[in-house]
Amino acid sequence: MTGVPQQLVEVESYVSRAVALVGPLDVERVALADATGRVLAEPVRALLASPAFDNSAMDGFAVRRADVLGAGQDSPRELAVVGDVAAGPASAPVRVGPGQAARIMTGAALPEGADAVVPVELTDARAFTFGATAPTRVTILSEPAPGAHVRRRAEDADVGDLVLPAGRRLGPRDLAATAAAGYGNVPVRHRARVGVVVTGDELVPPGEAPGPGQLPESNGVLLASWLRGRGAVPTARVVPDDAAALRRVLDHLAPRVDLLLTAGGVSAGAFDVVREVLGDDDVTFAAVAMQPGKPQACGRWRGVPVLAVPGNPVSAFVSAEVIVRPVLAALHGHDDARRPERRPAATGWRCPPGRRQYLPAVVDDDGVRPAARRGSGSHLVASLAAATALAVVPADVDEVRPGDVVDVLPL
Structure with missing residues (x-):
C-alpha cells in the first residue's frame, strides 16, 4: 500500500x-439480433455489393432514354409496355427494346436494355392500382435525365469494401449495414x-x-x-x-x-x-x-x-x-475518446484551486450553468439527475464568469 x-x-x-x-x-461471435451495444472485434468488409444489382428507385416505367428525348406535356412519347418487373426474383426475364418500356416497382432489377426510369406520375398512367395489370402502352410526359432514378450496383459499397472498422460500438445503423453486407453474425468482444x-x-x-x-x-x-x-x-x-x-x-x-x-x-x-x-x-x-x-x-x-x-x-x-x-x-477494445464542446457560461461559479473541475451542468440555449442550484457539491445526487453535461474547467481557473467559454462533455 x-x-x-x-x-x-x-x-x-x-x-x-x-x-x-x-x-x-x-472474442465471440453473436447473431446480429444480439449484437446491439457490443464492440466489433474485427473489421466488417462487404461480402455482397450494395446495391447488389442495378435497380429502380421509383415506381414507374423503365425506358431507353434515347426513345423519350424531348418528351414533355406538349410533346409526349408513346411506348409499348412489354413487361412487368416487381421487386424480388423475376418469373421471366424482361428486355426493353427500341420503342418499348416495362412497368417497374421500387427496388426491382432494371431490365436489360433500359437505362432510366420515368416515375408513374410523369406518365399518362398517373398512379398504379394495387393488383391491376400493366397497361399495354404508356405515354411519357417528361424527358428523364441520364440514369434517372436508377440505383447502380455497388454505388454504396462493393465486395471487399470496408463497412465498419474494428472497435466500433454497434448500433442499429451499423447492424443494418452489416446485414446488407452479407453477414448474419459478427465477432465482438x-x-x-x-x-x-x-x-x-x-x-x-x-x-x-x-x-x-x-x-x-x-x-x-x-x-x-x-x-x-x-x-x-x-x-x-x-x-x-x-x-x-x-x-x-x-x-x-x-x-x-x-x-x-x-x-x-x-x-x-x-x-x-x-x-x-x-x-x-x-x-x-x-x-x-x-x-x-x-x-x-x-x-x-x-x-x-x-x-x-x-x-x-x-x-x-x-x-x-x-x-x-x-x-x-x-x-x-473500443476507442471511447470524446472531444469536448465549447459553450459560453450562462452564469458564474467558483472552481477549486489547483484541481480540474468536472461540474455537472445543464446546457441549453442560454449556455452552461451548474445543475445544482447551490453550485457544486459531491453529495448533491438529486441535482445530478438534471445534468446534461460535465463542464470541464482547467486547474488554473479559480472562477468562471458569465460569458466565459468552457469545455463541456455531453452526458
Whole structure:
C-alpha cells in the first residue's frame, strides 16, 4: 500500500495508470439480433455489393432514354409496355427494346436494355392500382435525365469494401449495414464483467425507510446502471464498514469478474474500510487533481484489476465518466475518446484551486450553468439527475464568469 500522497496526480497520468491494468477481452461471435451495444472485434468488409444489382428507385416505367428525348406535356412519347418487373426474383426475364418500356416497382432489377426510369406520375398512367395489370402502352410526359432514378450496383459499397472498422460500438445503423453486407453474425468482444462493491454502515436498500443516520443506497444503482449502459455486465454488492466482510466479498467476486469497482471508504477517514483492506494487496492510493473525485485507488486484488472511487454520489459518477469509462473501453477494445464542446457560461461559479473541475451542468440555449442550484457539491445526487453535461474547467481557473467559454462533455 502506498501512503497518503503529498502531491496531486494529474488526471491523464492517473487514467493511464488505471488503463494499463487491463487489456482487450476475448472474442465471440453473436447473431446480429444480439449484437446491439457490443464492440466489433474485427473489421466488417462487404461480402455482397450494395446495391447488389442495378435497380429502380421509383415506381414507374423503365425506358431507353434515347426513345423519350424531348418528351414533355406538349410533346409526349408513346411506348409499348412489354413487361412487368416487381421487386424480388423475376418469373421471366424482361428486355426493353427500341420503342418499348416495362412497368417497374421500387427496388426491382432494371431490365436489360433500359437505362432510366420515368416515375408513374410523369406518365399518362398517373398512379398504379394495387393488383391491376400493366397497361399495354404508356405515354411519357417528361424527358428523364441520364440514369434517372436508377440505383447502380455497388454505388454504396462493393465486395471487399470496408463497412465498419474494428472497435466500433454497434448500433442499429451499423447492424443494418452489416446485414446488407452479407453477414448474419459478427465477432465482438466479451462484455466486461464488473463486480461493484459499495461500502457503508449507513446504507439501506432503495425503497426502505432509513433510520437515524442512515441513507438510501444509490451508488450501486448508479454504477450498475451506468455500466450496463456502457455494455458491461455488473454484479453489485453492498457491504458494511467491516474489513472481514469486505475481504470475503472481494474474494468471492474476484475469480468471477474482469474488473472490481468499489465505491466509498477510499479516503483517509478512521472508518474508510476500503483503504484498510485494499492496502493488503497490490493497490496504489492517489490524490488526483480533479474535483470531485480527488481520492482514488487502482491496482489488483488477487490479480484482478480493481478501481476504488469515492462514495459521494457525484464523485462516484464523475469518477465513472473520467476514469472507469476509458478502462471499460480498453477492456472492450473500443476507442471511447470524446472531444469536448465549447459553450459560453450562462452564469458564474467558483472552481477549486489547483484541481480540474468536472461540474455537472445543464446546457441549453442560454449556455452552461451548474445543475445544482447551490453550485457544486459531491453529495448533491438529486441535482445530478438534471445534468446534461460535465463542464470541464482547467486547474488554473479559480472562477468562471458569465460569458466565459468552457469545455463541456455531453452526458
